[in-house]
Amino acid sequence: MARATDSRIRFHDLLDTSRAAASSLLEDARAGLGEPPRTLSPKHFYDQRGSELFDRICQQPEYYPTRTEEAILEAALPDITERVGRETTLIELGSGASRKIRLLLDALRPSRYAGIDISRDFLIDSTERLAVDYPWLDVHAICADFTTPLTLPAELADSERPVAFFPGSSIGNFSPDEASVMLDHLRELLPVGGGLLIGVDMIKSPAILEAAYNDAAGITAEFNRNLIRRLRDELGAEVDPADFDHRAFYNRDACRIEMHLVSRRDQRFMLGETPIELRRGESIHTEDSWKYSDAGFEEMAGQAGFAPVERWHDPEGLFGVYYFTRAA
Structure with missing residues (x-):
């Protein structure tokens, strides 16, 4: 079901968070x-307060993933733009108004953006901020649990080469078996040739x-x-x-x-x-x-039906950003 919230966004409620989430x-x-x-x-971390706390975690000096992934994306933007192309539909799993998505919006100039998140209030707040800052962008907010099988709303499903953006090494919060299932769901979300741009935290010093x-x-x-x-x-x-x-x-x-x-x-x-x-x-x-090695993560993605295209790392090898396409 789609309904208007702010006139600048389209809201698609695929999750009854008032009852189903509490249940x-x-x-x-x-x-x-x-x-x-x-x-x-x-x-269940990510209610409104939890999402705000996580944003604060990302600003802490000890928490390297956010700033490292941002630096990787910024350096790789010419390559990413060449691989992805412009005028695509950019689908962000775990919506936010972070610098990472803004780097991609500025470089790719997609025709449409769809943020997917389980937290309705946080989702609406973040997509409305993006809609204000990018008035040329067709913005959609999809309230859904993207860890389960998901079908895009009809007005988004006609994209020829959509790109799913899954930043922050969130894939690491799933066990390897669960991550494999999650990647299967993402493959089904995308058409053949659709892209997956994903952040992965690497094996490193325990300290x-x-x-x-x-x-x-x-x-x-x-x-x-x-x-x-x-x-x-x-x-x-x-x-x-x-x-x-x-x-x-x-x-x-x-x-x-x-x-x-x-x-x-x-x-x-x-x-x-x-x-x-x-x-x-x-x-x-x-x-x-x-935490993953390059070989380990690419093998997992390959088993889920994704073909590796490119990967980028920071100089210290703390973090990786990968670009895959859905194979036939």
């Missing part, structure tokens, strides 16, 4: 917290990785505890975010950062009709961020 949070929390090992899905997820200002810790705040504020759970410590570390064997919330005391609270009991020191696993 999903309750169902996921019950399933994940009911018994050890305790988990909460990272997809660099652990500092990035334990910033001195404590913004990542607050972002992590926002999950508990959502349980309290949206589901009525009598639980206090201050009763949890943030813990993030590099798991060398799995090549991933793990984020956890560690209970500071024995506690019991209700999720609807479901009692949740946590012991002092017990951990809730909230996020993983897998």
